[in-house]
Amino acid sequence: MSPVATVTDLTKQYRGVTALDRVSFSLAENRIYGLLGRNGAGKTTLMQILTAQNFASSGEVTVFGQHPYENERVLSRICFIKESQTYPSNLAVRHVLRAARLVYPGWDEEFAQRLVDDFQLPPQRNVRKLSRGMLSSLGIIVGLASRAPLAFFDEPYLGLDAVARQIFYERLLADYTEHPRTIVLSTHLIDEVSDLIEHVLLIDQGRIVLDAEAEALRGQVVTVAGPVAAVDEFARTGAELHRVLLGGTARATVRGDFGAAEHNRARSLGLGLEPASLQELVVRLTTQPNGHAPAATTAGATSKEAAR
Amino acid sequence: MNRALTVARLQFVAWPSVVGWPWAILTLSFVINLAVYGAMDDTDLQPTTGGLLSIYVMMFVACLNSITQVFPFALGLGVSRRSFYLGNVLQFVAQAIGYAAVLYLLAVVEEATDGWGIRLRFFGLPFVWVENPLLRFLGYAIPFLLLGFLGIAIALVFKRWGVNGMLTLTTAALIGFGGLSVLATWQHWWPAIGRWFADQSGAALLVGWPALLTLPLAAVSYLVIRRATP
Amino acid sequence: MEEGRPIFQQVAELLENSILDGTLVEEGQVPSTNELAAFHRINPATAAKGVNQLVDDGTLYKKRGIGMFVSPGARAKLRSRRRDEFARQYVQPLLAEARKLGIDPAELKHMIDTWGEN
Numbered sequence: 001m002s003p004v005a006t007v008t009d010l011t012k013q014y015r016g017v018t019a020l021d022r023v024s025f026s027l028a029e030n031r032i033y034g035l036l037g038r039n040g041a042g043k044t045t046l047m048q049i050l051t052a053q054n055f056a057s058s059g060e061v062t063v064f065g066q067h068p069y070e071n072e073r074v075l076s077r078i079c080f081i082k083e084s085q086t087y088p089s090n091l092a093v094r095h096v097l098r099a100a101r102l103v104y105p106g107w108d109e110e111f112a113q114r115l116v117d118d119f120q121l122p123p124q125r126n127v128r129k130l131s132r133g134m135l136s137s138l139g140i141i142v143g144l145a146s147r148a149p150l151a152f153f154d155e156p157y158l159g160l161d162a163v164a165r166q167i168f169y170e171r172l173l174a175d176y177t178e179h180p181r182t183i184v185l186s187t188h189l190i191d192e193v194s195d196l197i198e199h200v201l202l203i204d205q206g207r208i209v210l211d212a213e214a215e216a217l218r219g220q221v222v223t224v225a226g227p228v229a230a231v232d233e234f235a236r237t238g239a240e241l242h243r244v245l246l247g248g249t250a251r252a253t254v255r256g257d258f259g260a261a262e263h264n265r266a267r268s269l270g271l272g273l274e275p276a277s278l279q280e281l282v283v284r285l286t287t288q289p290n291g292h293a294p295a296a297t298t299a300g301a302t303s304k305e306a307a308r
Numbered sequence: 309m310n311r312a313l314t315v316a317r318l319q320f321v322a323w324p325s326v327v328g329w330p331w332a333i334l335t336l337s338f339v340i341n342l343a344v345y346g347a348m349d350d351t352d353l354q355p356t357t358g359g360l361l362s363i364y365v366m367m368f369v370a371c372l373n374s375i376t377q378v379f380p381f382a383l384g385l386g387v388s389r390r391s392f393y394l395g396n397v398l399q400f401v402a403q404a405i406g407y408a409a410v411l412y413l414l415a416v417v418e419e420a421t422d423g424w425g426i427r428l429r430f431f432g433l434p435f436v437w438v439e440n441p442l443l444r445f446l447g448y449a450i451p452f453l454l455l456g457f458l459g460i461a462i463a464l465v466f467k468r469w470g471v472n473g474m475l476t477l478t479t480a481a482l483i484g485f486g487g488l489s490v491l492a493t494w495q496h497w498w499p500a501i502g503r504w505f506a507d508q509s510g511a512a513l514l515v516g517w518p519a520l521l522t523l524p525l526a527a528v529s530y531l532v533i534r535r536a537t538p
Numbered sequence: 539m540e541e542g543r544p545i546f547q548q549v550a551e552l553l554e555n556s557i558l559d560g561t562l563v564e565e566g567q568v569p570s571t572n573e574l575a576a577f578h579r580i581n582p583a584t585a586a587k588g589v590n591q592l593v594d595d596g597t598l599y600k601k602r603g604i605g606m607f608v609s610p611g612a613r614a615k616l617r618s619r620r621r622d623e624f625a626r627q628y629v630q631p632l633l634a635e636a637r638k639l640g641i642d643p644a645e646l647k648h649m650i651d652t653w654g655e656n
Contacts (some may be wrong), residue, residue, distance in 0.1 A: 088377040275542020
């Protein structure tokens with residue numbers, strides 16, 4: 001199966017600031033990706049270049065086998081919902097939906113109307129009079145009902161409460177099940193989507209630091225706590241990502257291939273062992289006390305993932 | 309081309325506001341003029357108003373908005389820059405033709421009714437008289453195109469180079485025109501310039517020269533939009 | 539879903555539990571992958587992986603165009619496997635913890651008897 005999108009050595013510089021630094025990865029067909037990373041890590045820039053809204057400084061981008069720039073065949077199959085999307089000020093909700101219906105070949109009007117009801121969006125209201133959450137809902141409706149074979153959602157939930165976000169996740173999952181397509185979710189709310197996403201792309205300071213199956217990551221990262229010497233010993237079985245000390249006790253986050261044997265070993269060392277969440281892994285991989293990415297560990301992690 | 313047509317249709321999803329505003333304002337302006345000149349009741353006067361200009365200004369503003377508001381929206385929906393540009397031009401040329409036809413007809417009515425009974429000249433071409441019907445029609449249509457492309461070009465400078473671009477453009481325009489008028493005053497060119505304008509036919513002023521200015525604006529706009537980001 | 543363990547394993551285990559407690563009967567139909575995905579709010583591909591694991595080990599079988607069914611004899615097989623795991627999963631750590639606290643086997647047995655009565 002050929003990938004839906006391929007990015008090779010993509011670099012983007014804005015007046016001397018490197019937003020993306022030789023980024024390479026590919027997106028396989030009909031999967032849900034989580035594009036994770038801190039603010040300013042380069043997520044939005046990456047999606048803008050993939051959708052030809054922005055230009056690369058160097059490197060290759062291929063979407064549906066072709067370059068997306070001014071490529072109608074490619075662009076008509078992409079939908080990019082961004083948090084900062086603006087709408088012409090003379091349009092009401094129903095106009096925006098009518099415009100999207102004109103543009104997307106796969107638009108499902110009935111589904112769109114159901115979503116309007118689900119999100120309780122007033123169809124006659126002008127976009128200028130929508131609340132932040134309503135604007136987010138509108139973007140989500142366009143993104144879902146477009147049924148675009150490749151859809152990007154760039155932090156689509158701003159201003160949405162927990163209930164509305166759950167509606168989004170549920171409808172996304174249900175519709176994806178019936179109409180499989182490639183979806184890229186860029187989000188901060190990692191815990192909320194960790195069961196949804198199949199593949200994780202973690203970007204930090206313009207570089208991909210993790211490109212792995214979500215399932216493979218589960219159980220790969222654990223937090224052990226106990227006497228420093230025991231923690232030291234256990235930490236040697238994997239890569240230590242983080243540690244805090246309290247007197248003679250340490251708590252460390254360790255990444256490795258942990259099976260039942262390692263769990264028993266931790267227990268026999270007198271250590272408390274807890275699996276860490278995807279969110280914790282992301283936090284540990286993208287924060288360092290000095291504010292820099294942990295070069296050694298991430299390089300190791302990346303090459304390990306690449307070898308998979 | 310199909311996609312360009314889609315963009316053109318996309319511009320009309322809220323057509324009542326697109327078409328309604330310019331005509332509402334023009335109608336308002338016309339009614340005020342009718343009332344004012346009707347009240348003056350001075351039959352010797354044959355007033356020419358500048359009210360017709362309002363619809364041209366509206367076109368300029370609409371084209372500014374098409375770049376600042378519709379362009380980011382359309383690109384977000386997966387439209388290419390080329391299709392957006394073609395579709396956008398298509399829809400506003402269609403508007404220009406339609407509006408020009410209506411204005412032409414209203415001018416004919418205006419003549420037939422002796423200026424709405426009070427010798428008011430509201431819809432008639434300003435400044436000049438053009439005899440040839442086709443040129444007369446173009447006299448209404450081409451200025452729409454000039455102002456439209458001017459709006460597009462100015463908005464694109466803003467889109468692509470931001471506030472700095474606008475400042476540079478404004479400064480350049482001020483220095484250019486200011487310098488030229490200083491030069492004209494200093495060299496006593498103004499009478500010659502006045503004569504040149506007086507020598508031009510109405511068709512040249514409303515059709516020929518605007519068309520000549522419109523073409524490079526359209527070409528440059530296309531080149532700029534191809535590298536613009538929403 | 540629980541952190542720290544692959545979701546597909548958890549899906550497989552939940553189905554196994556339903557077979558063990560009789561919620562899913564032998565020769566009975568199992569919820570579809572899509573139903574499981576919607577119910578647990580997980581990716582359908584992950585749910586499919588969990589179901590397929592049970593197909594591979596013979597617990598479930600596939601009827602073309604109809605769906606998944608519990609294999610005959612699956613319950614007995616699961617029970618004997620779970621019994622083997624029981625000692626390792628529960629008895630071993632119980633003994634280890636008891637040793638740490640100085641509870642001798644006789645005392646532990648007594649504790650189990652008392653708690654079992656309730």
